[in-house]
Amino acid sequence: MARQPDAGRVGRVVAAALALSAALPAAADETAWKRLADLRFPREERVAFAERHLNRLLRAPAEQRGELWLTSDGIAVMRVHAPRLEERRIEGDRLVLRRPHRRQTDAGDRDVALDNGTERRRKLDRDRGAHLVLAIILDVLSGDVSELRRRFDSTLTSLHQSAEGHAWEIQLVPRDSRLRRELVSVRLRGAGRRLAFLHLSRGAKNWREIRLLFPARGDESVN
Amino acid sequence: MTLARRTTVLLVLAAVVAGAATLDLSIGYDLASFLPEPADPGQRLLVERLGQVSGADAVYVVLPEASEAATEAVAADLRALPLARRVLPEPDVLEPNLIPLPIWRKRLLLQDLPAGEDAWREVLEARLADSALADSDAALEMIAADPLLASVSALERMAPARDLFGNGDRRLLLIVPAAAMFDIGAHAELLADVRRTLGRHGFDDPRLYGSGVYSVDLQARTQQEAKLFSLLATVALALLLFWHFRAPAAVVAAGAPMLAGAAAGLGVSSLVYEQVHGIALAFGFTLLGVAVDYPLHALSHRSNPGAVWATLRLGVGSTLIAYSVFLVGGAAGLQQLGVFALSGLAVAALATAWLTAGTARSALPPTTGRAAPAGDTVLRLWPWVVVATAAALPLAARGPFLDDLDALTPIPRETLATDAELRRQVGTNNMRHVAATRAADLEAALRLTEAAAARLDDALLAGELEAHRSISPLLPSRSRQSERMDGIRQFLAGGGIRAGAFAHAAAELSFGGDAFLPFHDDAVAFERSPEWLSVDDLLNHPELASLTGLYVLDTSAGWMSLTFLSGITDHDAVADRLNGLDGVQLVDLVEASRTLVVDLRNRISILLTAALSAAGVALWLLTRDRRRSVWLLGNVAAALAVSACLGVWLRGGLSPFDLMALALVAGLSLDYGLFHSRTPADPADALETEAAVLICALSSFVVFALLAFSRIPVLAGIGQTVAAGVAAAYFLTRFGRYPKPGT
DSSP states (O other): OOOOOOHHHHHHHHHHHHHHHHHHHHHHHHHHHHHHHHTOOOTTOOEEEEEEEEOTTBSSOEEEEEEEEEOTTSOEEEEEEESSOEEEEEETTEEEEEEOSEEEOTTOSSEEEOTTOEEEEEEGGGOHHHHHHHHHHHHHHHTOOHHHHHHEEEEEEEEEEETTEEEEEEEEEESSHHHHHHOOEEEEEEETTEEEEEEEESSTTOEEEEEEEOOOOOOOOOO | OOHHHHHHHHHHHHHHHHHHHHHHOOEEOOGGGGSOOOOSHHHHHHHHHHHHOBOSSOEEEEEETOOHHHHHHHHHHHHTSTTEEEEESOOOOOSGGGSOHHHHHTGGGSSOOOOSHHHHHHHHHHHHHHHHHOOSHHHHHHHHHOTTOHHHHHHHTTSOOGGGGEETTEEEEEEEESSBTTOHHHHHHHHHHHHHHHHHTTOOSOEEESHHHHHHHHHHHHHHHHHHHHHHHHHHHHHHHHHHHOOHHHHHHHHHHHHHHHHHHHHHHHHHOSSEEHHHHHHHHHHGGGGGHHHHHHHHOOSSHHHHHHHHHHHHHHHHHHHGGGGGSSSHHHHHHHHHHHHHHHHHHHHHHHHTSGGGGGGSOOOOSSOOOOSOEEEOSHHHHHHHHHHHHHHHHHOSBOOOGGGGOOSOHHHHHHHHHHHHHHTOTTTTEEEEEEESSHHHHHHHHHHHHHHHHHHHHTTSOSEEEOSTTTSOOHHHHHHHHHHHHHHHHTTTTSSHHHHHHHHHTTBOTTTTHHHHHHHHHHHHSOOOOOHHHHHTSTTTHHHHHHHEEEETTEEEEEEEEESOSOHHHHHHHHTTOTTEEEEEHHHHHHHHHHHHHHHHHHHHHHHHHHHHHHHHHHHOOHHHHHHHHHHHHHHHHHHHHHHHHHHSSBOHHHHHHHHHHHHHHHHHHHHHHSOOSSHHHHHHHHHHHHHHHHHHHHHHHHHTTOSSHHHHHHHHHHHHHHHHHHHHHHHSEEEOTTO
């Protein structure tokens, strides 16, 4: 005859399991933030990137290529080389967009090439979506994840061992429901201390992703 | 009636007239009413803009250690001030609902549509990059409806780039005032509001720069100094007169005619003119200074009161004739000055006569002192010839006039240096050059402005200038709008966004087929019922009116459109490029203002010379004594030369203000000369004449010598000029004659 389970023991096991399950995400969360903080880019080190985005104006994702880096005074710079040259500088809550293109002149019937290009500055607090995207890029590049921690829940998933180190994926989900309307989720993928991929989703047909193209190098194992 | 009673009656009457006049008095500040007829396009532009253009110079607000957010909060509150027209930098506009409605609705008229697939691809590539960043719905909406971003770029091209306004170490805001250039009261009100606003944001000790700020500070300091020196002068004058008359009633009575004259000047001016210029009043009071001498002479002659009036009438008459030259000075302001001075002097003389008539002076003690010799007076010509020649030589060698009026500014050098640095920072220091376009109607002016812009673009490419800014991006000419309308028709005829160059470029760049449907629909609607963008669209919009007013002006002679040029490296080359555009003139505003000052000074010099000549002719006609007339005019000329020489030595030259002070010197010199050259009836008369002229000279000298110590260069200059002139005139006329022996 099968022994009846001891109700008290079961209760203790369930309680322990519950306690353990409650503790597990917290532990994972900390590891994810630590990993993110470790992704800090060395200042002035340039990394090639490929960026794709899709929004309601596009029928297929569009791609831009260039290089990005963090300046010595903490400004994130993304210089797009193709399909056309432009420079984006993320200075706090400002995006400065510089395009060394041509602009229409007062004469109106022709263009004049200008060496210093035209510059457009955007204040991002009105544009919450763009602000979030750029703030995430800047925070990840600079290793300052305090603002991200305040606004997102994170989940770290270990994938496999690669030549670059232990592969991982972190998912950030906005805590605030209003924020979730602006940004559904953020996925970051990398190996060791290197970020390789950043995907920001605002919905099925509205997303943006950046792939970082580090030159191959030796393993950097993460403890 | 006693002297005290007559004085009281006179003062009460003066107070009533002055009070009534002040009730009806409107004071103007349009300097143009004092300026000569403009001689060239630059002067004309300056004169036309002086009175009517508001916000001629911005207020520069420096916020040290301010975050961008704090600066924007301050700017938002400053924009709410009623006397602030614009506050720069202005907020970014990347959402349709933040763009002024006329600009958004008529944006298709603001830019040419690209021609061909390559041109469209270039535009759409830029929008593709924008859409990568602008993932807010509003920004995507804007790209979809305005793929050229014509509305945004038209507004951006009207303002300096944001990054010129500093960073966290020092941020800068520019307030364009709504008040007219010379409305110091309104400027003071604006600055008080600005300081209060900054204080609310924690900037308790704000640093403000700009000519409006200095004018307000200068006015406050001038008033402070004027009060101080008036008090000192009154005390000194009262002591001096008390020492002379030894009767308090005489001290008060001595000032009454001049006050009555000032009240009359105010009254007549307010009756004759709707608005009296501040400068006419200020210098009118200066010219009235000569009237102080009238009661001093009349009250000093107690032994033979009637004898003095013959000379006094001569003095008053010749001064009136001299000052009447201002009536035909050719400028409304100078005419007002003449009316004020003439009516004031006449009433002061009449008041003196009434005040000192009959038994009024019986209470005064007799003049005491050593009896002067009486009898015919011999006039020496050589003293004034020697002094005038000695003083005129350095004047002729060096040039008597001060062309650099900046030298007169009491603004500290450090402030001026910071001011220059701020202007350099935002590119406003180079705004001295303007291409002024004039035409009978606005359309012609706008077309000329566009033609000039095309040539200035060439100059830009050739490195002859750094930038040019006109109304064209915001208000194209009707013909250009019409061309753009044709472009829209062609675009739609070619399929719009659904076929042709646009569709190919958009498809190649992954844009959806309907991505730009709002743009297409607006173009179709616009083609069906086109609405031209007019100057009234801009002038009737609260945010665009001030901006528009800076660039286009409806003058009495037609429309004027201004293109501001900055960073000119080759003035002649730019001028050559604009040659052949009939109605467009390259104007150097600094040079124009310098030549205007020179012309003003020349005009005043001519008037003063004419006044002196008129007085000389009048004297000769009235006295029929050629030697005396020559002697009188010679002494006046010598006193003026000494005074001018001192001005050149102390201040580097004479400003227009000094010239007005010289007019007073001429009046006083004539007065001293007339009394010193008269033949006294007896020793008592001779003694009283000596004493009267001495007290007249001493009182003027003390008042103006005190003013010479003012920290305001203009006031100090007037003080030095008059004090030196008075001293020279007194000594020249006192020792330039002697009683004929045996008479």
